[in-house]
Amino acid sequence: MAEFLNVALTFPTLPYSIVLAFAMVYWLLAACGVVDDGIGGDGLDLDVSDGGLHGVSGMFSRLGLGGAPVMLVIALLAFFGWTATYFVHLFLLQPLPDSLRWLAGSATALLALVPAVPITAVLLRPIRRLLLRLRPVPQTSLLGRVGVIASPQVTTQTGYATVDDGGAGLILQVRLREEGDALPRGERVVLLDYLPEHNHYLVAREHGHPALSFQDSLIAGDKEIHR
Known part of the structure; x- marks a missing residue:
């Protein structure tokens, strides 16, 4: 348990741990009705009036991550990114000296998104179809x-x-x-x-x-x- 916490709460796994913890808290609040869970809404809609997030929304759609609540997408990306980073950190990065571990850890944190994106996109396909059926008629x-x-x-x-x-x-x-x-x-x-x-x-x-x-x-x- 101590080793798990040491890996999960140190770089490069720590950023994904923070995002994943935030997503879990968000969904707990959504389950209690405190915040909107996005189910039945318009899915991944990051467009704002000042146009600041149009590029992000378009990028997510091109990657096959559109049509689902944004927090669900973030939670899945964080989970798969955390999983990849955790095991690389556990088995490969811990023995390295600090200077080299920070450099390799930064690369690992970024590259963890490479498998996370297509895996998330595949999982979102049936979820997207389910959300379309649940979406109320205007x-x-x-x-x-x-x-x-x-x-x-x-x-x-x-x-x-x-x-x-x-x-x-x-x-x-x-x-x-x-x-x-x-x-x-x-x-x-x-x-x-x-x-x-x-x-x-x-x-x-x-x-x-x-x-x-x-x-x-x-x-x-x-x-x-x-x-």
């Missing part, structure tokens, strides 16, 4: 879609509806946009607005909504013209 992209009420009724206080997304379908919390008679199960409704603070959509009866009725009349008129 709420604004559903506005204007037609759903079918699946609850016994929809009022201004309660209800849910299903929306065909081309797959298994979505079940969404919905509320009537305006006070009125409750809509029964099976009624077709249109999604008019999304309230993120309440996590539900405001809906109206499909055929009773003025904009939709006007659109339906235009479609019907167009069909009459082409007959």
Whole structure:
């Protein structure tokens, strides 16, 4: 144990130990909900308004490290870099004199990233696909879609509806946009607005909504013209 700590907490393994420890603390905080874990977000997004990190983001993408939370990428790079550096330090660098060990250690710390990058890129492929499946559908992209009420009724206080997304379908919390008679199960409704603070959509009866009725009349008129 003493030898492990001596290698892990001395150069050249020490920088990777610090980064790996920081990543572990970060993920513990993420598991407790203190910080954002990046899951379901936009993945590796290092672009900032002043353009300072555009080059880093582009480099990571070219190396196959894009499309995943940045802290996950850093944690994997740090782990594989630490593993390579640790064993080189343990078996090859310890017997060297201090001056030569610092020079060889610096080269080892840099070269450890050479195998770490492709290994991380390979591991990120299935993780990236999983994150894409977990990523929520952008709420604004559903506005204007037609759903079918699946609850016994929809009022201004309660209800849910299903929306065909081309797959298994979505079940969404919905509320009537305006006070009125409750809509029964099976009624077709249109999604008019999304309230993120309440996590539900405001809906109206499909055929009773003025904009939709006007659109339906235009479609019907167009069909009459082409007959």
